[in-house]
Amino acid sequence: MSLNITKQNGGDSPPFAVSLKDICKSFGPVRANASISLDVLSGTIHGIIGENGAGKSTLMSILYGFYQPDSGQIELDGISSAFRQPSEAIAMGIGMVHQHFMLVPNFTALENIILGAEGQKGLKTGLQLAREKLQELSQIYGLEVELDSITEELPVGIQQRIEILKALYRGARVLILDEPTGVLTPQETDQLFEILKALKSEGVTILLITHKLHEVMAITDVVSVMRQGKLVAHTKTNETSPEWLAEQMVGRSVLVNSEFAPGKPDKIALSAHNLCVSDKRGFNSLKSVSFELREGEILGVAGIAGNGQSELLSVLSGIIKPAIGAFSIGEYLFNSSQPADPAFLRQLGIAHVPEDRHAEGLILQFHAFESSVLGYETNSKLGRNLLTDPNIIKEHCSELMNSFDVRPPNPKLLSSQFSGGNQQKLVLAREISSMPKVLLVGQPTRGVDIGAIEFIHNTLIKMRDRGCAILLVSVELEEILSLSDRIMVMNAGEVVGTVDKLDATKSMLGKMMAGIATDAASASSALNIPELTSAGLKGGV
Amino acid sequence: MQTSRLPAYVDILIIPFLNLLTALFVAGIIIAIIGENPFTALSVMLKGAFIYKGGLGYTLFYTTNFIFTGLAVAVAFHAMLFNIGGEGQAAMGGLGIGLVALSLGGVIPAPFVILLAILGSALFGAFWGVIPGYLQAKRGSHIVITTIMFNFIASSILIWLLAGMLMAPNQMSPETVSFADGVMLFKIHEILNSMGFYVARSPLNISFALALLCCFAVWVLIWRTRLGYRIRATGFSTKASTYAGYRPEWIIILVMAISGGLAGMMAVNEILGVQHRVILNFTSGYGFTGIAVALMGRNHPVGIIFASLLFGALYQGGAELDFEFQTITRDMVVMIQGLIILFSGALAYMFNPILERFFSANTPQKEMLDG
Structure with a gap:
């Protein structure tokens, strides 16, 4: 871990655009930010990555004046600053584009941009002045927006540009983007990156919050990794790899790493075939997931949080129904036309320890x-x-x-x-x-003290040895490695591959979690091609 | 429901008492301003509600109405539903009674008519609750808005029917003909007089017993049945309810049926107990006051009985005030009721922060229980 890469600030070096010193913030007993120090060089794109709940949004909200830190200082261009509310941060040249846009849907783009910054003159002249200034801004940065269009009628990518223009119009020199690509199509994402590069070349400093590793690799100059409220890694982007970043995001070595005897897999208890889940916007959070779970084994599901594991648990426990695909338990088959019901599944002997207790x-x-x-x-x-x-x-x-x-x-x-x-x-x-015959377990030890972790792990192994089929979803790689007999890795809603515990290494899983299938994994997933295909082939011959 | 950090007895007894006292204090100031002695006024009110001839009977009669509408609000509230539609549901309950009594009265024996009419009131009220429930559960229409709208719809339906199809012939009032002989509930004073205890005439009838029975039934439902468990689980956490397989949308519809049914039974007291015909506006705001009753009674049947008694006493004692004092008019009484609703309903939790500070300073802080 190279923490000092940008810390060459002697007396004469240029001041950092943003410099956070020992920022601490707690919400009740939860330490969202534990003494975080971060320097951002002027005119760079700085990525801040971490899982949900790692504290990235809290840190940025502190910088934007939404929250006050419990302790610590913020310096902008070397000048110590404290913001009691966002308007003070905006006045100091900080702009933020939120994940969920803060736009009035039935206003025009222009009205949205000047909202709250109309100027003292009559609205009419204010609008005219704004129009001229905005045309200049859009030309410099390539941010084309039809200023007189109604906002809600514009595509999401354009609405995001309105948000960016809003910040620039207020004189932002530091732009915070919170998960900006979550709502964008790949094409819109590419366009956004072009805009960000243009902004950078004009000297705007950009802080990019994301958990998508390929975006970090594609666009950032420097990247900081947060985990559980702490800054755990800080490096130049061209000196790192997605696998290493993935490990930094999830890898934890604090866990008691007990060795358990392998399980004795028996009959198939649950089999999933081609499961897909999509939300109302048509976003596919689960894509063609197929696997088999046997009695007396623990199948671990690894992956960075938010890559479809939660949806998988929800489908298998009957909370949401699959869009496509089916799963079967014993002689019962469940799909979108015959959805599973949590109460019925419980009667069938499917127990579920949910992720969010x-x-x-x-x-x-x-x-x-x-x-x-x-x-x-x-x-x-x-x-x-x-x-x-x-x-x-x-x-x-x-x-x-x-x-x-x-x-x-x-x-x-x-x-x-x-x-x-x-x-x-x-x-x-x-x-x-x-x-239960089948036990679905989500994040069994999240927020649990060490003593209880050991008890919970031993209990799961005991259940497995009694012949229970266990599907274990966890973002704790150590936990997956220690308990599972087989490990299925998910990325972006897909199964990257399934590996045997004995073949699995941390670095290999890290690669797979970043979406890179390894040889061993693809081999075993090739073996996993459902029987339907071979049956079809036989029919053809 | 907000989870209070106060001891249960404070939440159930002291806070409502403080709220009531504050309301009476403010009302007392106003009475003093208009030149009457607040303490004389209070004593007239208390005597009117409990001591004067027939006073207690009237008080308990009004109490009965409040119990039904208060229970209706409370049951819905356990599923985190705010049923504002008690007025409309009660009006429809009255229609249910009317239709049964007018079509079957004199055809089959009166006791059967009465039983069917009670059932009719519950079913019609339930139906009027189920529609907003369905719209909330399946379509996402907010129950507060829809139940308010359904009050107006129910009122209009009643006007239309009572001024039209159901209107008694050869007269000018929008009301039905009287029910057949015997299709009425026994009055309590008649029963007691026949047993040799003399009590004054009052409209109090055996619906009061029905109301108390409903209190017990609601207690069993909420705290002793699987359905009640599911209702409370759904109220606290829709996600947990889904996880457990309770189908929150069906729970919502079912709860609104029960709630509407209870509100509908308020009509048993008014229509079957006193009027013996369906009239307009017999609900006269009891449905709305039920919200304050439920709030003050902390959505618990026992609390609701006491809160109903308080509001019953206010109604009856207030009428007495109006009668005794030149300067205190009916509107003044409505104002006092308004103050009580304001302090024990809208501002029900006003004293919580103060009391919480008081009790946390005087009791050892409960530690986070670590294992």
Whole structure:
């Protein structure tokens, strides 16, 4: 890790456009930014990458004046600055283009650009002056926008240009772009990059927040990697590789790395064929995913967060239905016309430990005993017919708490009063107590303390050895490597490849997570071509 | 529902009491300004509501209305739905009673007519709740907007029917003919008098018992049934409800049916208990006041009984104020009610921050429970 690459600032070197010194920011117990120092050279494109929740947006919001840091300083061109609100940052030449545009849909482009900066004169003359200034700006930077078009009728790429013009019109010399390509088509992305290059050549400093590695490689000069609120790496772009960056983004070595005996895969418990998921805008978050999951094995799903793993879990647990494709469990087949229902899947013995235990796994306002039966309240042991008996449920919850070492073992506390690890143990206890045939697990140890991690890992292995088929989704590479029998790597909604635990190395997985299929992986995925094809061939012969 | 960091007894008893006291204090100032003694006024109100002849009966009669509409709001609120449509649902409940009583009265024995009419009120009210529920669940139309609109629609339907098809012949009022003999509920004073206890006449009838029964039923539903568990889970977290396989959209529709049914049964008290015919505007704002009742009663049936009693006493005692004082008019009484709704409804959580500071200073801070 070369942290000092741009830190050659002696007394005489040119001041940095932006210099953040020891920025700290906490939200309650969460440290979003832990003493971050970052220098951005004037007139460069500086990429800031990291997974969701790594703290990139918080850092940029501090720079833009949305948040005040708990401690630390901001310097612009060597001058110490403090912003109490965005208007002060804007006055100092900082502009931000948000991921979700802040535009009035039924205003014209021109009206949107000058909104809040109309000038003191009458609106009419203000508009005319703005028009002249904007025409100049668009010529310099190649930002062509029909100023009199209604904003909502313009394509997303043009709306983004309006946002950029808005910032430049206010005199921005430092431009922050938050995930700018998330909503763009590939062509629009290319055009955006042209604009960014033009801006750079005119001396504008650009901070690009993203989690897309190829964009970082394509356009940035310098890149900083954030992970869990800390700045973990800082390097010139032409001296690094996407694989190394991917490792930096996800790689963690703090985990206890226990060695477990391999599983004994048996019959197929779940098989997915060509699963696709698309949202309302037509964005495909899951693309033709096929795999088989066997009893007595753990199939780990690795990947940088946001590459389709969440959608995969949602489809397999019946929360969303696939657009195309199907999956089968036993003799039951589920597809878009016969979608799975979470309650029915539970009856079939599919348990699901969701990624987000606060929003899905538990109901924070419920007492622990109430959360301990979420989805299982129809269990005949817990009450007669339609009625439930709180005493029986409390007893049931006590048993779960004792056998899973949930502390404090008090069913009457609110679910929100337990620590992350104990909440997770309660969810795990609930899902496992039903003796499932298939267990879908998402981020089992996110926000969980070390002691609980070990317990959770041992529990998963124990379940596997009892013949449970486990699909483990985790962004913790160490966890995947330590628990899985096979590892399936996902990138951009697709399966890059599946490797055996014994063949897998961290660097190889890192490459695959960046979307580069390796030989071993492509070989095994070639073997995985579904039987349908070979059957078709036979028919042809 | 916001999760309070206060001890339960503070939330349930002290805060509503403080809110009530504040409202009465402000009302007292206004009464003093117009030149009457606030304490005399208060005593007249209390005597009017509880002590004067028939006063208690009237108070409990109004209480019955508030229990039904308060329960309706509370049940919906457990699924985080704000049912403002109690007025319309109650009006439709009245129509349900009218249609059953007018078509079957005299045809089949009166007790059966009464039972079917009660069922009719619940079904019509439920139907009027289900439509906004469906629109919310399946189409995303906001339930607050649609239930308000449905109040107007219900009101217009009633006007149209009562001034047209259902209007009693040979008279000028928009109302139906009276129901057949016997199609009415027993009055409590009649029952007690026949048992030898003398009490004054009042419109209080056995719907009061029905209301209390509904309170118990709602308590069982929300805290002792699987459906109630699912309703609360959906209210707290739609995502968790989806995860658990509860189908939030169906829960929403079902909850609105139950809520509308409860509001619809308010008509049992007014129409089957007193009027014995369908009239216009018998709901006279009880549906809206139900929102304040539910808020003050913390959406719990027991709380709702007490809040309903308070509002019942206000209605009856307020009428007495109007009667006793030259300077205090009916509008003045509405103002006092408004103040109580303001302080215990809209500003229900005004004292929470102060009390939270007080209690966190006086009790050891509960540590984050780490394992």
